[in-house]
Amino acid sequence: MNNTVDPLTIFLVEDDVWYAEILEYNLSLNPDYTVEKYFSGEECLQNLHKNPSVICLDYSLPDLDGKKILKKLKKSHAHIPVIMISGQDDVQTAIDVLQEDNVQDYLVKDDDTKDRLWKAIIKIREKSDLIKEVNHLKEELGKKYEFNKIIIGNSDGIHKVFKLMQKACDNNITVSVTGETGTGKELVARGVHYNSSRAKKPFVAVNMTAIPADLMESELFGHEKGAFTGAHNRRIGKFEEADKGTIFLDEIADMDVSMQAKLLRVLQEREVTRIGNNKAVKVDVRVIVATHKDLAEEVKKGNFREDLYFRLLGLPIEIPPLRDRKDDILIMAESFIKDFCKENGQAVKQLSKEAKSKMLNYHFPGNVRELKAMAELSVVMSDNDIIEESDIHFNGVTSFTDFIDGDNTLKGYISKIIRHYLDKHNNDIGEVAKKLDMGKSTLYKMIKKGEV
Numbered sequence: 001m002n003n004t005v006d007p008l009t010i011f012l013v014e015d016d017v018w019y020a021e022i023l024e025y026n027l028s029l030n031p032d033y034t035v036e037k038y039f040s041g042e043e044c045l046q047n048l049h050k051n052p053s054v055i056c057l058d059y060s061l062p063d064l065d066g067k068k069i070l071k072k073l074k075k076s077h078a079h080i081p082v083i084m085i086s087g088q089d090d091v092q093t094a095i096d097v098l099q100e101d102n103v104q105d106y107l108v109k110d111d112d113t114k115d116r117l118w119k120a121i122i123k124i125r126e127k128s129d130l131i132k133e134v135n136h137l138k139e140e141l142g143k144k145y146e147f148n149k150i151i152i153g154n155s156d157g158i159h160k161v162f163k164l165m166q167k168a169c170d171n172n173i174t175v176s177v178t179g180e181t182g183t184g185k186e187l188v189a190r191g192v193h194y195n196s197s198r199a200k201k202p203f204v205a206v207n208m209t210a211i212p213a214d215l216m217e218s219e220l221f222g223h224e225k226g227a228f229t230g231a232h233n234r235r236i237g238k239f240e241e242a243d244k245g246t247i248f249l250d251e252i253a254d255m256d257v258s259m260q261a262k263l264l265r266v267l268q269e270r271e272v273t274r275i276g277n278n279k280a281v282k283v284d285v286r287v288i289v290a291t292h293k294d295l296a297e298e299v300k301k302g303n304f305r306e307d308l309y310f311r312l313l314g315l316p317i318e319i320p321p322l323r324d325r326k327d328d329i330l331i332m333a334e335s336f337i338k339d340f341c342k343e344n345g346q347a348v349k350q351l352s353k354e355a356k357s358k359m360l361n362y363h364f365p366g367n368v369r370e371l372k373a374m375a376e377l378s379v380v381m382s383d384n385d386i387i388e389e390s391d392i393h394f395n396g397v398t399s400f401t402d403f404i405d406g407d408n409t410l411k412g413y414i415s416k417i418i419r420h421y422l423d424k425h426n427n428d429i430g431e432v433a434k435k436l437d438m439g440k441s442t443l444y445k446m447i448k449k450g451e452v
Contacts, residue, residue: 008125009034011052013044013069014085015061019109023056026114027121041069048077054104054124056117059086059097070100078102081124083117085109146195150187152335153328157320161188164317169195174314177290182369183319185290186250193246198286201245204238208251216259218275221266227276239272239283246286252312253293253304264308287312322364322371330356332368336375337387349379354389362394362423363416370394394423411451418443418452 010027012035014020024035036052038044041064044055055073059066066084073080081104084097094106105120107113147162168175169192177185186205193203211219218227222237238247249255255263266272267287271280289312298304322329334351341348351359355378364370374394381391418436425431429447433440446452 007032007034008053008121009036009050010121011036011038011044011047011055011057013038013041013055013061014058015039016058023114023117026118033121040064045069045072048073048080051077052080053128054081054083054121056083056085056121059084059088059093066097070097070103073102074100081128083107083120083124085113085117147191150191151184152332153325154331155320155325155327157325158328161317161319164315165192165195168192168315168317172196172198172286174286174312175288175317176295176313176315177288177317177319178295179290179292179319180321180367181292182367183321184368185292185319186248188317188319189246189248189288189290192288193248193286196246196286198245202242203246203248204242205248205250206238208249208254213256213259216256217262220259220263221272222274224274224276227274231276234274237272237274239266239285240281242285243283244285246288249287249289251291252289253291253295253298257303257305260305260308264305264311267308267311287314322367326360329359329364329371332371333359333375336372337379340376340379344379346379347385349382349385349387351378351387352389355387355392358389358392358426361427363419389426415446415452418446422452 008030010033012020012023012027014023014037017039020037020039024037027033027035036047036050038047041061044057057066057069061069066086070082073082078101080102082100082102084103084106086093086106087109089108094108097103097106104124105116107116107120147165151158151161165188175189175192177188179185189205190203193199206220208216218231218235218237220237220239222235222240223231225231225234266283269280270284271282273280295304295309295312299306299309330351337351338348359374366373374392377393378387378391381393382388418432421432421435425435429440429443433443436443443452
């Protein structure tokens with residue numbers, strides 16, 4: 001972040017010329033401060049187009065009192081902090097003035113006023129700098145989540161995902177992200193949030209599988225102190241945390257059916273009710289959900305409410321599995337290798353032709369997550385600046401349940417099994433044909449036709 005100090009423009013509104021000059025002289029000792037004096041409320045209001053950093057306002061002016069000026073400021077320039085300076089030491093007046101959102105301090109005129117004014121402006125400046133820094137970090141975070149930075153690839157499937165993400169960024173429609181485990185569903189959700197109008201508001205991610213069913217309601221909607229055994233303090237739920245921002249509900253298909261009804265009500269009414277409280281709290285939340293399951297199929301099975309399904313469907317974004325985007329495998333692997341080498345202070349290593357071929361012939365059941373782990377391990381296993389075929393190690397799930405996961409044809413399952421054995425035996429046709437008790441010529445034909 002830029003460490004240079006921004007100049008501060010201070011409006012000093014005071015009808016006592018002598019007193020105004022004393023305060024101006026004291027403030028001008030800081031070369032970063034520019035002080036402009038005004039002797040009436042109207043004069044100050046007419047110059048607000050200069051957008052001052054802070055207004056030091058005398059409570060009792062000849063034309064307008066402090067309350068009237070504050071009221072006018074609230075309508076057009078509510079963001080400008082105000083320090084009220086008054087000859088009155090009435091406590092009730094001070095309380096009334098300090099209740100206004102833009103009033104940062106109330107100073108009574110005495111011998112110490114100039115010093116207290118100096119300190120009050122320093123506090124305002126520190127708060128302003130902190131807000132600027134937070135906004136800067138959020139902008140940087142938004143840049144970090146540019147589509148082509150969070151999802152690496154150049155395949156048609158990924159370009160389709162990018163187009164849909166952009167459509168989601170342009171409005172507040174609910175988004176449902178689907179894809180196999182490890183494809184990057186949360187990255188898509190973050191990309192949509194940080195490139196939308198809600199980017200500077202919270203992004204709250206909740207994994208349905210990580211929360212016990214009996215704690216789900218409290219986690220999402222919150223509870224009051226004493227609402228149940230163990231509720232020692234009030235808890236704000238995830239929906240309230242995400243107010244004005246985005247809530248990401250991962251693995252939504254695993255949500256308990258009883259909770260689905262409560263979630264549906266929250267989405268319809270746009271309000272939550274904490275456990276132990278009858279008063280509803282309005283929330284403005286953009287909802288993004290994700291699942292690796294077929295939600296429509298879950299509805300047919302009776303595991304998911306149909307009305308909630310249609311409420312959540314919104315804009316569907318399906319992330320293709322890595323085996324369907326072969327063009328992206330090497331691009332992603334080289335990116336992961338480059339990042340890992342830099343993080344560990346090593347020269348960037350290159351993939352040999354044989355290593356690339358081995359990777360392209362693997363089906364990656366763990367998708368991008370598995371590819372990243374494999375790429376990083378290959379750097380560790382490599383003994384020089386070239387990653388060889390022997391440095392590539394796969395650790396994908398190869399159980400029978402992995403083969404039958406999802407819908408497929410018999411021909412499709414045969415293809416998966418053959419591909420598994422080819423990967424396992426480094427594309428040794430003779431060995432694979434022997435293991436599967438099939439002819440080598442049949443296997444060659446299937447490979448030539450692209451059936452494997």
